[in-house]
Amino acid sequence: MTKKNFKNLETLCVQAGYEPKSGQPRVVPIVQSTTFKYDSTETVANLFDLKEGGFFYTRLGNPTTDALEKKIAALDGGVAAVATSSGQSANLNAVLNITKAGENIVALNNVYGGTFNLLGTTLIKYGIEARFVSCNDFEELERNIDSKTRLILGEVLANPSTQILDIEKYAQIAHSHNIPLIVDNTLTTPVLCKPIDFGADVVTYASTKYLEGHATTIGGLIVDSGNFNWSKGNYPCLTEKDESYHGLVFTEAFGKAAYAARIRTVLLRDFGNAPSPFNAFLTILGIDTLFLRLERHSQNALKIAEFLEKHEKVEFVNYPFLKSSPDYELAKKYLRAGSGVISFGIKGGREEAAKFIDSLELLTLVVHVSDVRSYALHPASSTHRQLSDEELKKAGIPGNLIRLSIGIENADDLISDIDNALRA
Known part of the structure; x- marks a missing residue:
């Protein structure tokens, strides 16, 4: 039986993406080279014309990066994947690949703050409008889609x-308008949710977070499901001739992988936001243990969320696998477990929340989320400190909100530290 016959996520995390031949390194090697040797000008010409596959410059492809891309594509059930230099680059390329000035996208208003700024304040300067709508408000979503809308973007x-x-x-609404659904799966990863199984067309990641898992490496990934029919929508960039490749048509040349192929051969070619081979190698090492880590992250987080829900100093707790959560039924439908991110409100306001952070000993204060260590952050004092209490409330981030990123330490030790800080 070959590795291609194994479909379980535990096995794919460890085995997918790289199959060494006899005598080759068992672990994916770091190909730390910008360029590659060929013996024929015809071969190089065919590579540049996209008539042959292969590596000729690391900005467009590298054997180490290729192994990472194949691993995440196997985990998500996609036809192809493209690695980028950061999660921001992944979302940027996912949008720009099929959108141009004069067109718009519809995005959920609860997306990560960096994504919100990218779409709402930066891309608008280049003529691409982002229309933000409330999560799971489908009537508002429908009102914001028109003939110039090219995609819907949200976070799992x-x-x-x-x-x-x-x-x-x-996905149903997007496809009824002949536009794709792009989802950011950073905080759940394919171990907890495979969006393509539920109709998503493109999946993005900040591999900086759970995929790499150790807070050492910035990176991003884009997975193409291969399921969207680009010829049904208005996507001439994929269905009409590209003169920079002598009239090549991506849907004809690459079939189901046309979307991913264009990101690699046009956007990475021109924008240059490719990852380094060493960063790809570190991310592969992280994914090897992803299944085990996400199990522990989720077990710890649920235990801590249940503790917080009963604590006298806590006003509210947000965690999808709490039975009291308004999203509990959706969580059971889409997720295998709840991930490691919790948000909760301390009774009082900004001062009490800030004092809680300052009183922690085991959990540390960092502007990061989703790796093996446990962290705490008070958004009103850090990432959203420019906003007033009223503005924070409108953004769904009250002044007393704390975000916890629960790691893989002993849960009882974490609860003891949280309890002591709350009582301080």
Whole structure:
């Protein structure tokens, strides 16, 4: 039986993406080279014309990066994947690949703050409008789609609100308008949710987070499901001739992988936001243990969320696998477990929340989320400190909100530290 016959996620995390031949390194080697040797000008010409596959410059492809891309594509059930230099680059390329000035996208208003700024304040300067709508408000979604809309973008698990996207419903609406659904799966990963199984067309990741898992490497990934029919929508960039490749048509040349192929051969070619081979190698090492880590992250987080829900100093708790969560049924439908991110409100306000953070000993204060260590953050004092209490409330981030990123330490030790800080 070959590795291709194994479909279980535990096995794919460890085995997918790289199959060494006899005498080759068992672990994916780091190909730390910018360029590659060939013996024929015809071969190089065919590579540049996209008539042959292969590596000729690491900005467009590298054997180490290729192994990472194949691993995540196997985990998600996609036809192809493209690695980028960061999660921001992944979302940027996912949007720009099929959108141009004069067109618009519809995005959920609870997306990660960096994504919100990218779409709402930066891309608008280049003529691409982002229309933000409330999560799972389908009437508002329909009102914002028109003939110039090219995609819908949301997050499976929102940060820090932990709201769950109703993927299947969003996919149905998107496809009824002949546009794709793009979802950011960073906080759940394919171990907890495979969005393509529920109709998502493109999946993005900040591999910086759970995929790499150790807070050492920035990176991003884009997975192409291969399921969307680009010829049904208005996507001439994929269905008409590209003069920079002598009239090549991506849907004809690459079939189901046309979307991913264009990102690699046009956007990485021109924008240059490719990852380094060493970063790809570290991310592969992280994914090897992804299944085990996500199990522990989720077990710890649920135990801590249940503790917080009963604590006298806590006003509210947001965690999708709490039975009291408004998203509990969606969580059971889409997720295998709840991930490691919790948000909760301390009774009082900004001062009490800030004092809680300052009183922690085991959990540390960092502007990061989703790796093996446990972290705590007070958004009103850090990432959202420019906003007033009223503005924070409108953004769904009250002044007393704390975001916890629960690691893989002993849960009882973490609870003891949280309890002591709350009582301080």
